[in-house]
Amino acid sequence: MTTAQSPADRVNLDVQPTPLALLLLGREADPKSERGVDCPGDLPSPSDPGLVERARAAKEKLGEKVFVLGHHYQRDEVIQFADVTGDSFKLARDAAARPDAEYIVFCGVHFMAESADILTTDDQKVVLPDLAAGCSMADMATAEQVAECWDVLTDAGIAEQVVPVSYMNSSADIKAFTGKHGGTICTSSNAKVALEWAFEQGEKVLFLPDQHLGRNTAVRDMGFSLDDCVVYNPHKPNGGLSAEQLRDAKMILWRGHCSVHGRFSLESVEDVRARIPGVNVLVHPECKHEVVAAADHVGSTEHIIKTLEAAPAGSKWAIGTELNLVRRLANRFAAEDKEIVFLDKTVCFCSTMNRIDLPHLVWTLESLAEGTLVNQIQVDRETEQFAKLALERMLALA
Ligand code: SF4
Numbered sequence: 001m002t003t004a005q006s007p008a009d010r011v012n013l014d015v016q017p018t019p020l021a022l023l024l025l026g027r028e029a030d031p032k033s034e035r036g037v038d039c040p041g042d043l044p045s046p047s048d049p050g051l052v053e054r055a056r057a058a059k060e061k062l063g064e065k066v067f068v069l070g071h072h073y074q075r076d077e078v079i080q081f082a083d084v085t086g087d088s089f090k091l092a093r094d095a096a097a098r099p100d101a102e103y104i105v106f107c108g109v110h111f112m113a114e115s116a117d118i119l120t121t122d123d124q125k126v127v128l129p130d131l132a133a134g135c136s137m138a139d140m141a142t143a144e145q146v147a148e149c150w151d152v153l154t155d156a157g158i159a160e161q162v163v164p165v166s167y168m169n170s171s172a173d174i175k176a177f178t179g180k181h182g183g184t185i186c187t188s189s190n191a192k193v194a195l196e197w198a199f200e201q202g203e204k205v206l207f208l209p210d211q212h213l214g215r216n217t218a219v220r221d222m223g224f225s226l227d228d229c230v231v232y233n234p235h236k237p238n239g240g241l242s243a244e245q246l247r248d249a250k251m252i253l254w255r256g257h258c259s260v261h262g263r264f265s266l267e268s269v270e271d272v273r274a275r276i277p278g279v280n281v282l283v284h285p286e287c288k289h290e291v292v293a294a295a296d297h298v299g300s301t302e303h304i305i306k307t308l309e310a311a312p313a314g315s316k317w318a319i320g321t322e323l324n325l326v327r328r329l330a331n332r333f334a335a336e337d338k339e340i341v342f343l344d345k346t347v348c349f350c351s352t353m354n355r356i357d358l359p360h361l362v363w364t365l366e367s368l369a370e371g372t373l374v375n376q377i378q379v380d381r382e383t384e385q386f387a388k389l390a391l392e393r394m395l396a397l398a
Helices: 051-065 089-098 110-119 143-155 172-180 191-199 210-223 243-248 266-275 288-294 301-310 321-334 358-369 380-395
Strands: 002-004 066-071 085-088 103-107 125-128 162-167 184-186 204-208 229-232 251-252 282-283 316-320 339-343 377-379
Touching: 051 066, 051 162, 051 210, 051 266, 051 358, 066 089, 066 210, 085 162, 089 143, 089 282, 089 301, 103 110, 110 125, 110 172, 110 377, 125 321, 125 377, 143 172, 143 184, 143 204, 143 251, 162 172, 162 191, 162 210, 172 184, 172 380, 184 191, 184 377, 184 380, 191 204, 191 210, 229 243, 251 316, 266 282, 282 301, 301 321, 321 339, 339 380, 377 380
Parallel strands: 066 085, 066 103, 103 125, 162 184, 162 204, 204 251, 229 251, 282 316, 316 339
Antiparallel strands: 002 377
16 A cells, blocks of 8 residues: 555545546546546646756756656656666666665656655655556556455465466555565566466466466467466456366466557557568567567567667567657667657557656656655555565566
8 A cells, every 4th residue: 555645645535446447537536546636736837948947957956865767658858857767677676776865756657656665765755746647557456356356266265376476567555465475576577487486386376467468478488378368357256257267277367458558459560561561560568469479579668679779770660569668769760770660550658657747847856856745655564565575576586
């Protein structure tokens, strides 16, 4: 469970949180999370021509006290102020490597700021510039739903054989559940190693919350069949599965997905191959199984960047990941004569990641420079203890 100093604290906490993901932003519909809240301060106007200068001045005033992290999917206007860029796990580790920085400003989404809080010291304060920057995938598995799922597995007589493996893109509560039940966290880079470890500890895996990463890793990288996988739907009684189906399965996949990567389809792959002869299709493992199966290369955002860095001049690439990153890569590698296009025809930003914009960053940095701590993300001690256990198991993997 996370606390944040925000207007969320001031709304009526008796309202029951809805189990549905993708709540409407700005409606205060989910008081136990930070989504759907207004900025508690006076945001500068987006049309203020002095925003870049204001951000620069505030950051300079803060000096070594502040460390700004920028996720790969952030807008250019924000990424220009990042001290480091990377995926969620790299950024959390980068933050932990800077214990002298009093403020960690995380330009990413909520679960990333939680992980940074878990991995940094008690004296460091992790700040999320817009508390409405959540992750629709992380929101698809709540602590209550996962506890209910564990009861279903217990009733089916298989809980003792099951090892939970949770993707980094999950809330601190889910990471803590994983730690408590002997499981580990994984990233899109080390999912195979994490699953191999889990199958040494038990006979089955409960993979949370991204069904696609779980299925793609098990089937594509480890030789399981699609029939070894079942999908647990938290919105159906008993997950929509019989005890027999649960007993027969090797991989129990949570019914969650990324709303950005889930948009790419087999048609997008076929279409780009027809439009650009000789194109290499490179996609993220959060994409659907049929997309991953049809692609030439599959890998995490860090893998995508490294693959393009190593690609020969004259090569052509269609990339299936978030558009801000693809656009930046296309600009960066154009000078090296590498043609890089977005895999889909339609725009595909991560809308919650895009909540962090220059006005929010300016407001955050100026507030901190004036000595006012805003939008702090804090994970409570018990959650932190078990979540850290799961994260440490991952760090111990080869
Ligand atoms: S890209 Fe997908 S997984 Fe990443 S923050 Fe956005 S919704 Fe979540």
